[in-house]
Structures are given as C-alpha cells and as structure tokens.
Amino acid sequence: MVDGPSRAGSRSMLYAVGFEREDFKKSQVGIASTWSMVTPCNMHINKLADESLKGVDAAGGKGVVFNTITVSDGISMGTEGMKYSLASREVIADSIETVVGCEGLDGIVAIGGCDKNMPGCMIALARLNRPAVFVYGGTIKAGCMGGKDVDIVTVYEAVGQESAGAISNDELEAVSEVAIPGAGSCGGMYTANTMACAIEALGMSLPNSSAQAAVSNDKLMDCFDAGVAVVNLLDKNIRPRDIMTRKAFENAITLVTALGGSTNAVLHLLAMASSMGVKLSIDDFTKIGKKVPVLADLKPSGQHMMEKLVEIGGTLPLMKMLLNKGLLHGDCLTVTGRTLKQNLAKVKASYPKGQTVIRPFSNPIKPEGHLTILYGNLAPTGAVAKISGKEGDFFKGIARPFNSEEAAMKAILSGRIKKGDVIVIRMEGPKGGPGMREMLGPTAAIMGRGLGKDVALITDGRFSGGSHGFVVGHVTPEAFLGGPLAIVENGDKISVDTVKRKMTLHVTKKEMALRSKKWKQPKPRYRRGVLAKYAKLVNCASQGAVTDEDL
Numbered sequence: 001m002v003d004g005p006s007r008a009g010s011r012s013m014l015y016a017v018g019f020e021r022e023d024f025k026k027s028q029v030g031i032a033s034t035w036s037m038v039t040p041c042n043m044h045i046n047k048l049a050d051e052s053l054k055g056v057d058a059a060g061g062k063g064v065v066f067n068t069i070t071v072s073d074g075i076s077m078g079t080e081g082m083k084y085s086l087a088s089r090e091v092i093a094d095s096i097e098t099v100v101g102c103e104g105l106d107g108i109v110a111i112g113g114c115d116k117n118m119p120g121c122m123i124a125l126a127r128l129n130r131p132a133v134f135v136y137g138g139t140i141k142a143g144c145m146g147g148k149d150v151d152i153v154t155v156y157e158a159v160g161q162e163s164a165g166a167i168s169n170d171e172l173e174a175v176s177e178v179a180i181p182g183a184g185s186c187g188g189m190y191t192a193n194t195m196a197c198a199i200e201a202l203g204m205s206l207p208n209s210s211a212q213a214a215v216s217n218d219k220l221m222d223c224f225d226a227g228v229a230v231v232n233l234l235d236k237n238i239r240p241r242d243i244m245t246r247k248a249f250e251n252a253i254t255l256v257t258a259l260g261g262s263t264n265a266v267l268h269l270l271a272m273a274s275s276m277g278v279k280l281s282i283d284d285f286t287k288i289g290k291k292v293p294v295l296a297d298l299k300p301s302g303q304h305m306m307e308k309l310v311e312i313g314g315t316l317p318l319m320k321m322l323l324n325k326g327l328l329h330g331d332c333l334t335v336t337g338r339t340l341k342q343n344l345a346k347v348k349a350s351y352p353k354g355q356t357v358i359r360p361f362s363n364p365i366k367p368e369g370h371l372t373i374l375y376g377n378l379a380p381t382g383a384v385a386k387i388s389g390k391e392g393d394f395f396k397g398i399a400r401p402f403n404s405e406e407a408a409m410k411a412i413l414s415g416r417i418k419k420g421d422v423i424v425i426r427m428e429g430p431k432g433g434p435g436m437r438e439m440l441g442p443t444a445a446i447m448g449r450g451l452g453k454d455v456a457l458i459t460d461g462r463f464s465g466g467s468h469g470f471v472v473g474h475v476t477p478e479a480f481l482g483g484p485l486a487i488v489e490n491g492d493k494i495s496v497d498t499v500k501r502k503m504t505l506h507v508t509k510k511e512m513a514l515r516s517k518k519w520k521q522p523k524p525r526y527r528r529g530v531l532a533k534y535a536k537l538v539n540c541a542s543q544g545a546v547t548d549e550d551l
Contacts, residue, residue, distance in 0.1 A: 026062040030105040034117040039072035041114035044183035055227020083435030087534040092120030113137025115191040119268035126275035131233035133226040136196035138214030139306040140184030153466035160448015163413040184214030188299030190465030194261030201255035203243045203334035211314030247329040257292040257369040262465030270544030289369020300468040301388035320349040376503040382542040384474040391470040395456040396495040397422040419454040428461030430545040432480025434535035440464035474541040487515035
C-alpha cells in the first residue's frame with residue numbers, strides 16, 4: 001500500500017475492516033467485483049470475488065473486495081435506458097481507477113460478467129498499470145423449450161414472430177420464462193463471450209478463463225487461481241503495459257475473428273488499446289481478417305451455444321491451432337508470467353472427433369474474417385458489419401430513414417417495412433443518442449417477421465452480439481455531427497457491397513452538398529447528468545468511443 005501522511009490513521013481505518021498487524025507487511029490487492037442483482041450475468045460474482053480473495057490471501061497478499069456498477073443491456077434494450085449502456089463502460093473504468101488510485105492498492109483482480117463491465121475493467125487496468133488479472137464471470141447455460149436450446153435472442157426474435165402472427169402471446173411468454181435459466185452471461189458468441197475470449201488472447205486472463213460455465217467448479221478455481229496469479233505478478237513486477245502490447249491486441253483480434261465474435265469487439269478493443277497507448281485502428285480488423293478464417297459455428301449466425309465449446313475443451317485447442325498456423329504471436333507475455341506459446345505447450349491442437357463446433361482450416365465457416373469495415377460516401381470514416389457468409393455479400397434497396405430506434409421498431413412491427421428496404425436508424429451515435437444504443441430489437445424483429453434475407457439495416461448506433469442479418473453499424477461520422485447518414489431521404493437508393501467494402505448513397509455529389517447545406521444540427525437531448533457529460537467528452541465510434549483521449 002502506498003505510504004500516506006497519516007499512516008496511523010490509515011491503519012486504524014483498516015483494523016476496523018478486519019486487518020491484522022501482519023497484514024500491513026503484505027501487498028494489498030483490490031478485488032474489483034461487478035456483482036449486482038440487476039442482471040443474471042453478474043448475480044453470482046460476489047461468490048467469485050470471495051474465491052479470488054482466498055487466492056490472494058493464500059499466496060501471501062492481502063485482498064480487499066470492493067464493488068463497481070453494472071447495467072443490464074437485456075433489460076434496457078429498446079428503451080431510453082439503453083443509452084446508459086455504453087456510457088457505463090466509462091463509469092466502471094472511472095470507478096475502479098478511483099478506488100485503486102485513492103486507496104493505493106498494489107494490484108488488482110477485476111471480475112466482470114456482462115458486456116460493458118468487461119472492457120470497463122480492462123480500461124481501468126490499462127490506466128492504472130498495476131499488476132492485474134481479469135476474470136470472466138462465465139457463460140450461462142442454455143434454456144430449453146420443446147427440446148431445443150433457447151436464449152435471450154430467441155425471445156427478441158419471438159417478439160417479431162408474435163407481431164407477424166406466427167406465434168401467440170402465450171407462446172411468447174412461455175419462451176420468455178425459460179430462456180434465462182440462471183447465472184451467467186448470454187450464451188452465444190455474443191459480446192460478453194466475445195470479449196472474454198479477446199481478453200484471454202490478449203494475455204490478461206488465465207488460460208481457458210473465457211470458456212467456463214458461470215456456475216461450475218472450474219470457474220471457482222479460475223477465480224482462486226487469479227488471486228494467486230496477481231501476487232506472482234507483483235513479485236515479478238509484471239504489469240499490464242508488459243502484456244497489452246500491439247502484438248497482443250492482434251492476438252485478440254485473431255481469436256475474435258476465428259470465433260465469429262461480436263461487432264462490439266471492434267469498439268471495445270479500440271477503446272482498450274487507446275487506454276494502453278497502443279495504436280490500433282478499424283483497418284487492423286480488415287488486415288487480420290484477410291488471413292484468419294471463421295472456424296466456430298456459434299450463435300447468433302451459427303448453431304451452437306458457448307457451453308458446447310466449453311464441453312469440447314474451450315478456447316485452448318483453437319488457440320493452439322491458430323498458433324501452429326502462424327496466426328498468433330506466441331512470444332507475447334501473459335498473466336501467468338509465461339508467454340502464450342509456453343501456456344499452450346502441452347495443449348493439443350485438436351478437438352474430439354465428431355464435434356461440429358469448431359471447423360478445421362480445410363473447411364471453414366468463412367475463409368476470411370466476418371468483421372467487415374466499410375467505407376464510401378455514406379461512411380467516409382468507416383462503418384462495421386458482421387458478415388457471416390449467410391447474408392450474401394451485396395444488397396441494394398430503398399432507404400427508409402428513421403431518427404430513432406423506437407420509430408424504426410414501430411415501422412417493422414406494424415408491417416410497413418417491405419422486401420428490398422434499407423432501414424436507416426440515425427441519431428443513435430455516441431454523441432447523438434447519446435450513448436450508441438444496440439439495435440437488437442429491430443434486428444431480431446426483422447428476423448422474427450421472416451425478413452432476414454430481404455431487408456438491410458444501417459445505423460450510427462451499434463448492435464448486440466446477438467444481432468445477425470445484413471446489418472451495418474458504427475457508421476461514422478454519425479448523423480448528429482452532420483455525417484452523410486443525416487441527409488438520407490425516404491426513397492433514396494443505397495447499396496452495400498461487402499466484397500468491395502463500400503457503402504454508397506446513390507445521390508449526386510451536388511445533391512448531397514445541397515442537402516448538407518440545409519441541414520441543421522439538433523439540440524443535445526441531455527443537458528445535465530451522466531449522458532450530458534458523456535456526449536460532451538466522447539469521441540467517434542471509429543476511434544473506440546472513449547471519453548478521455550487527450551483531455
């Protein structure tokens with residue numbers, strides 16, 4: 001613990017919370033817990049934090065548990081509350097930095113379970129640069145209905161089915177009751193599981209931490225071992241800046257690509273790299289994607305849940321496969337104190353025979369990466385699409401613009417969206433929303449109404465890891481700042497070419513200039529509070545939507 005001017009006073013405060021005289025000779029490790037009962041993703045993390053505390057103490061350190069917030073995307077999705085979701089990433093990072101910095105803690109174990117608290121934890125660890133380990137709270141088990149696996153995305157797609165008359169309201173309620181059976185993060189290769197895998201490949205989690213069930217002995221042991229590991233890092237003075245290098249971020253992108261991970265990985269890895277001072281850009285996803293195939297047949301575009309990957313051995317055999325192909329940097333240091341290659345030395349580069357979760361390189365789901373960075377006159381500074389190969393690679397249609405998610409959702413559910421339409425949802429960017437909401441509601445409703453192959457959706461907002469279909473998000477510059485999305489009119493023709501990586505508004509330059517000249521920026525939607533501060537500070541999505549760059 002960092003010395004202060006009133007050492008006796010600080011000892012008195014710590015005696016009161018359970019310290020003994022010998023504890024003051026030990027390294028103090030903060031256990032940053034994101035426990036909360038507002039979401040099943042985090043409802044068990046208090047127990048995981050207790051295990052990490054035991055690990056720290058057993059290794060000769062002194063653990064101190066503290067909390068930070070979390071929010072639930074699944075509960076707030078499609079509401080005004082969802083605007084707080086991405087902003088919460090910054091609040092979490094700020095709060096962990098504040099506690100560790102104020103209390104002078106020597107090391108950190110951060111435990112996250114849901115989408116934003118994971119990169120939020122990582123941003124804090126990068127800023128603090130004290131020996132640290134991240135622990136993933138673990139994936140949820142699938143729900144079951146009619147003998148089939150169901151999850152939260154099943155529910156959102158059922159909303160579209162119910163609006164189309166394909167199922168009854170009672171059937172919708174029935175699937176809602178069984179989709180989430182207990183603790184853990186959403187069970188496909190959605191954002192939480194994507195980011196857990198990315199952080200492991202980055203070297204900041206223990207091996208296979210990303211591929212464990214939330215409620216399992218393996219996860220409890222992972223948490224205990226993380227407590228031991230951080231004391232080892234303190235002894236060796238290994239810090240995040242030694243681990244989170246440019247090559248480590250390339251490893252993270254590689255694993256995310258092979259797994260067919262969420263578009264949110266682009267946003268979060270850019271933000272984490274920014275906090276680390278590592279130069280990373282959206283174009284790096286294109287460069288790596290040209291070399292790395294999609295090998296995992298996981299939801300939302302595939303057939304399997306994350307728990308199936310856990311059952312066959314998790315991420316380690318896949319990482320060994322990638323390493324053997326020269327697609328991972330094996331010399332990157334990790335939180336074990338060893339390199340990635342050393343961690344994988346005894347791992348077999350294969351899965352059990354007959355499994356269908358991870359394909360061989362000779363038969364990939366997609367020969368190149370699925371995270372497609374698009375440019376063009378609709379996205380001069382970039383946009384992000386997730387193209388699994390099932391959507392086709394080209395779409396041209398008629399623009400149907402909406403200035404909010406709610407307006408678009410009403411049009412979809414009422415049947416006003418038809419085959420050949422390109423839904424444009426704008427004013428949902430980091431500043432314009434503010435908060436860059438996820439469009440899971442609209443994309444799931446499109447799927448539920450049977451329009452998945454017949455319409456496209458583009459937005460300056462973003463997507464849940466559960467979204468799939470011909471969808472493009474993170475369009476920059478965002479509409480609130482006068483980006484081209486702001487001047488799209490009903491009836492315009494728009495094309496998206498994922499092979500040429502181009503998104504085009506088929507309007508003349510002269511007409512676009514005239515429309516831009518007439519356009520006026522709307523007033524900010526929030527003038528005080530968290531969202532107002534966020535809107536004022538946040539940069540664009542193509543730079544990670546961070547709030548502390550070069551302040």
